[in-house]
Amino acid sequence: MTNPNAVVSDTQSAIGMAITVAVNSSSLYSQSVPNSPYNIALFSRNKFPMSIETAVASGGGGHGGVPKNVAWVEAMRASSPTRNSSEDSEDKKAWIMKHPSALGVFEEIMGAAKMKQVVIFLDYDGTLSPIVENPDQAYMAPEMREAVKNVAKYFPTAIVSGRCRAKVYNFVRLSELYYAGSHGMDIKGPSSGKHQKGNQNVLCQPAKEFLPMMAEVYKSLLEKTKDIVGANVENNKFCLSVHFRRVDEKNWSDLADRVKFVLKNYPKLRLTQGRKVLEIRPTIKWDKGKALEFLLESLGYANSKDVLPIYIGDDRTDEDAFKVLRKRGQGFGILVSKIPKETDATYSLQEPSEVMHFLQRLVTWKRMVPRNH
Numbered sequence: 100m101t102n103p104n105a106v107v108s109d110t111q112s113a114i115g116m117a118i119t120v121a122v123n124s125s126s127l128y129s130q131s132v133p134n135s136p137y138n139i140a141l142f143s144r145n146k147f148p149m150s151i152e153t154a155v156a157s158g159g160g161g162h163g164g165v166p167k168n169v170a171w172v173e174a175m176r177a178s179s180p181t182r183n184s185s186e187d188s189e190d191k192k193a194w195i196m197k198h199p200s201a202l203g204v205f206e207e208i209m210g211a212a213k214m215k216q217v218v219i220f221l222d223y224d225g226t227l228s229p230i231v232e233n234p235d236q237a238y239m240a241p242e243m244r245e246a247v248k249n250v251a252k253y254f255p256t257a258i259v260s261g262r263c264r265a266k267v268y269n270f271v272r273l274s275e276l277y278y279a280g281s282h283g284m285d286i287k288g289p290s291s292g293k294h295q296k297g298n299q300n301v302l303c304q305p306a307k308e309f310l311p312m313m314a315e316v317y318k319s320l321l322e323k324t325k326d327i328v329g330a331n332v333e334n335n336k337f338c339l340s341v342h343f344r345r346v347d348e349k350n351w352s353d354l355a356d357r358v359k360f361v362l363k364n365y366p367k368l369r370l371t372q373g374r375k376v377l378e379i380r381p382t383i384k385w386d387k388g389k390a391l392e393f394l395l396e397s398l399g400y401a402n403s404k405d406v407l408p409i410y411i412g413d414d415r416t417d418e419d420a421f422k423v424l425r426k427r428g429q430g431f432g433i434l435v436s437k438i439p440k441e442t443d444a445t446y447s448l449q450e451p452s453e454v455m456h457f458l459q460r461l462v463t464w465k466r467m468v469p470r471n472h
C-alpha cells in the first residue's frame with residue numbers, strides 16, 4: 100500500500116510513489132522495482148544536484164516517518180542551491196548544450212511561432228521575482244512588471260503559481276492576465292484587456308471541497324510548528340506551504356516530522372517538496388500541467404495546431420507543465436536555473452533578469468513582425 104502522506108514528486112505522485120535510498124552521505128542511488136508501488140528513478144548527485152524530491156515512506160525512518168539522515172536534508176538543500184554560475188563545469192556545459200539559452204536561440208524559437216498564436220505561461224517565485232528569505236517580500240521589479248504588461252498586450256498571458264491567487268495577484272497587479280494560483284487549483288480569467296479568442300470569464304477551482312480541510316490543517320500546522328524558530332506556514336488557500344529557508348538546518352527533520360504528524364489524520368492530502376518548502380495539497384490529479392491544458396482550452400486552442408505555448412518556470416512543480424508541452428509536441432518549456440537540473444524543459448534561462456530580457460525581446464519581435472508570417 101502506498102501512503103498518501105509520503106513526500107512525493109509531483110509527477111511521480113500520479114503513477115505511484117517515489118522513494119530515494121541513501122546509500123552514503125555523498126551519493127544517492129535508487130533503482131527501478133518492477134511491479135512495485137514505489138516508482139524509483141535513477142539519479143546521481145555527481146551529475147546533477149538532486150533532481151527529485153527525497154521521498155520517504157511514512158514510518159520508514161526516524162520518529163514520525165522522516166529519517167534523520169543526510170539524504171533528506173540534502174534534498175531540501177539541493178532544492179535551492181547557493182552554488183553560483185561561475186562554477187562552470189563540464190556538466191554545466193553539457194547541460195546547456197541540451198537545454199540552450201532561450202535568449203541564445205531566440206530566433207529559432209520565434210521561427211516556430213510563424214503563423215501561430217503565442218501564449219505565455221509564467222511561474223512567479225524564482226521566475227518573475229528573485230528567491231528571497233521572506234516569502235512576503237518576494238516583490239517583482241517594476242521593469243519586470245512593465246515587461247509582463249507589454250507581453251500581455253500581444254499574447255494571452257497567464258501567471259501559474261503555487262501561491263494563492265489573491266497573493267500572487269497582489270505581487271503582479273496586472274488585471275489583464277490569467278491567474279492560476281494554488282498550483283493551478285484556482286484559475287481566473289482577466290478582468291480587463293482583450294484577447295482575440297476564447298472565454299475570459301474562466302473560473303476553475305477543482306479542489307473546492309477541500310477548502311474547510313485546508314483551513315483546519317493550516318491552524319494545526321501553525322500550532323504544531325510555532326516553537327520552531329524561522330518556521331513559517333503560508334496559507335495558499337487550496338494548498339499550504341511550510342517554509343524551511345529560515346529554519347536552522349539542524350531543525351529541518353524535526354519540522355518535517357511535525358508536518359507529517361499533522362497530516363497523519365488527513366489521508367486525502369499529500370506532501371510535495373519545492374525550494375526549501377514542503378507543500379501540502381489535495382490528492383486530486385491536478386497540477387500546473389493540467390492548469391496549462393485548461394487555459395489553452397479556455398482560450399480555444401485545445402486541439403489547435405495554430406498555437407505555440409511557452410511556459411517559463413524554475414521549480415519542480417513547473418515540470419508538470421513542461422511535460423505536458425513535450426507530450427503535446429507543441430510549444431516550449433523554459434527552465435530558469437543557474438545550475439544543471441533534470442528537466443523536461445527544452446530551453447533554459449539563468450535567472451529572472453534573463454526572463455525579463457526574453458519577454459522584452461518577444462515584444463520587440465512582435466512589434467517588428469506584427470502579422471507573424
Ligand SMILES: O=P(O)(O)OC[C@H]1O[C@H](O[C@H]2O[C@H](CO)[C@@H](O)[C@H](O)[C@H]2O)[C@H](O)[C@@H](O)[C@@H]1O
Nearest residue numbers: 223224230231232234237260261340344374376
Ligand atoms: O509556483 P511559484 O510561484 O514558484 O511558487 C512556489 C512557492 O513560492 C514561494 O516560495 C518560494 O519563494 C520564496 C520567496 O522567494 C522563498 O522564500 C521560498 O523558500 C521558496 O520556496 C511561496 O512562498 C510558496 O508559497 C509557493 O508555493
